[in-house]
Amino acid sequence: MKAVVYEKKAYPDKLVYCDVDRPVPGENEVLVRVHSVSLNAADYRSMKMGLIPKRKIFGADISGRVEAVGVNIREFNPGDEVAGDLAGAGFGGLAEYVTAPEAFILHKPKQVSYEEAAAIPMAGVTALQALRDKAAVQREQKVLIIGSAGGVGTYAVQLAKYFGCEVTGVCSTKNAQQTLSLGADHVIDYTKERFLETDYRYDIILGINGNYPLHACRRVLTSHGVYVMIGGSLSQIFKSILFGWLLSLGSRKMWFLSAKPNKTDLEFLMGLLEKGIIRPVIDRQYPLERTAEAMNYLMEGHSSGKVIINIVK
Numbered sequence: 108m109k110a111v112v113y114e115k116k117a118y119p120d121k122l123v124y125c126d127v128d129r130p131v132p133g134e135n136e137v138l139v140r141v142h143s144v145s146l147n148a149a150d151y152r153s154m155k156m157g158l159i160p161k162r163k164i165f166g167a168d169i170s171g172r173v174e175a176v177g178v179n180i181r182e183f184n185p186g187d188e189v190a191g192d193l194a195g196a197g198f199g200g201l202a203e204y205v206t207a208p209e210a211f212i213l214h215k216p217k218q219v220s221y222e223e224a225a226a227i228p229m230a231g232v233t234a235l236q237a238l239r240d241k242a243a244v245q246r247e248q249k250v251l252i253i254g255s256a257g258g259v260g261t262y263a264v265q266l267a268k269y270f271g272c273e274v275t276g277v278c279s280t281k282n283a284q285q286t287l288s289l290g291a292d293h294v295i296d297y298t299k300e301r302f303l304e305t306d307y308r309y310d311i312i313l314g315i316n317g318n319y320p321l322h323a324c325r326r327v328l329t330s331h332g333v334y335v336m337i338g339g340s341l342s343q344i345f346k347s348i349l350f351g352w353l354l355s356l357g358s359r360k361m362w363f364l365s366a367k368p369n370k371t372d373l374e375f376l377m378g379l380l381e382k383g384i385i386r387p388v389i390d391r392q393y394p395l396e397r398t399a400e401a402m403n404y405l406m407e408g409h410s411s412g413k414v415i416i417n418i419v420k
């Protein structure tokens with residue numbers, strides 16, 4: 108089968124489009140003919156940290172059709188349309204076929220396209236777990252989303268509105284209209300405004316992208332406000348893990364989120380998508396053979412929504 112394999116020594120790009128053996132499903136696995144994959148920061152961050160999947164194939168968020176099932180599989184049959192996040196199951200999505208344990212995939216609703224289904228898992232579940240689990244979001248709270256225009260941010264804006272909040276998104280000029288079109292009540296252009304130097308206070312701040320000092324974010328929280336660090340620069344993430352507890356000693360809390368793939372959460376998001384309550388924002392789509400170019404684009408850090416690789420043409 109065709110796949111994109113990570114070769115550390117390959118030049119100029121390390122993601123090489125080539126032929127590899129098709130995987131064989133184990134007794135508890137499903138073999139999926141992959142239709143679409145969405146790229147995540149988890150792909151390139153794992154590469155940078157030397158966390159390479161066993162088969163050297165990245166790609167976690169997949170959608171596709173079941174090709175074959177292991178003898179112990181009860182929930183899926185060949186021909187079923189599925190989607191899932193395989194980050195906890197060895198990645199492998201950037202290929203024509205991938206095997207996955209049953210627990211990592213779910214049935215894709217018919218009305219949801221393969222591209223849309225692949226655009227949801229990691230980014231959508233991260234936004235959901237940040238708001239619902241870490242921030243314990245409540246109706247009418249004021250939510251600031253720093254990095255509202257990327258994969259996670261576009262879901263965070265829509266989910267915060269779904270939870271009944273007043274939402275302010277932070278992004279650059281080119282993405283301001285998009286953040287408003289997703290339902291944000293206010294948008295701040297970080298290239299023009301020092302948005303942390305304000306008298307305004309937020310109940311929840313999601314730190315999704317950019318590199319803004321933790322103490323400055325803490326200052327604009329309400330007295331019982333919660334800051335959730337999701338992403339941004341690696342140094343920023345390490346600081347939040349190291350010092351978050353110290354900054355959380357009072358009534359304001361500074362948490363770091365470590366999102367976990369969760370089938371029930373993904374089913375919940377697919378349900379919202381089916382009902383038209385949320386929609387994936389797809390920035391660019393590429394064929395499998397142009398994955399290296401797509402990954403380079405994502406790594407620039409200014410995509411407007413998700414970047415998709417389509418394998419079935």
Ligand SMILES: NC(=O)c1ccc[n+]([C@@H]2O[C@H](COP(=O)([O-])OP(=O)(O)OC[C@H]3O[C@@H](n4cnc5c(N)ncnc54)[C@H](OP(=O)(O)O)[C@@H]3O)[C@@H](O)[C@H]2O)c1
Nearest residue numbers: 148254256257258259278279316317338339364365366409
């Ligand atoms: N903690 C977890 O469990 C978890 C899970 C998933 C992802 N993450 C992390 O979350 C982060 C975001 O992921 P993603 O998929 O959303 O990435 P992404 O799609 O690459 O995000 C790109 C977006 O970031 C925005 N951005 C860049 N610089 C900014 C700045 N200074 N201020 C505000 N926004 C800025 C860009 O908006 P403009 O173009 O408008 O600048 C762009 O739309 C990554 O660091 C990822 O590693 C963490």
